[in-house]
Amino acid sequence: MPFVNVRITRDGVTREQKAQVIREITETLQRVLNKKPELTHIVIEEVDTDNWGYAGITTTEYRAKNPG
Template sequence: MPYVNVRITKDGVTAEQKAQIVSEITQTLQRVLGKKPEHTHIVIDEVEPENWGFAGMLTTEFRKQQGD
């Protein structure tokens, strides 16, 4: 039973985009590893940008520097 946890920043990702992520990851596990889709679990965790840090700073601060 594969379990995949996808963590992304919460930035207005649509339900359709999430469905596509789940579908494509499931298809990849089926194609590459022969895993049954009905046994595959995908969990998407959305994290607020101010709770995600990299490059020594919070995502919100990094984006400000990048002009996003």
């Protein structure tokens, strides 16, 4: 039973995009590792950008300083 945990920042990802990620990860596990889709679990965790940091600052701060 594969279990995949995907963590992303919560900032504009649509329901359709998340469904595509789940579908494509499931398809990859089936194609590459022969895992059954009905036994494959994908969890997407959305983290607020104030709660995700790197380079010593929050993602919110980083993006404000580095737009684009």
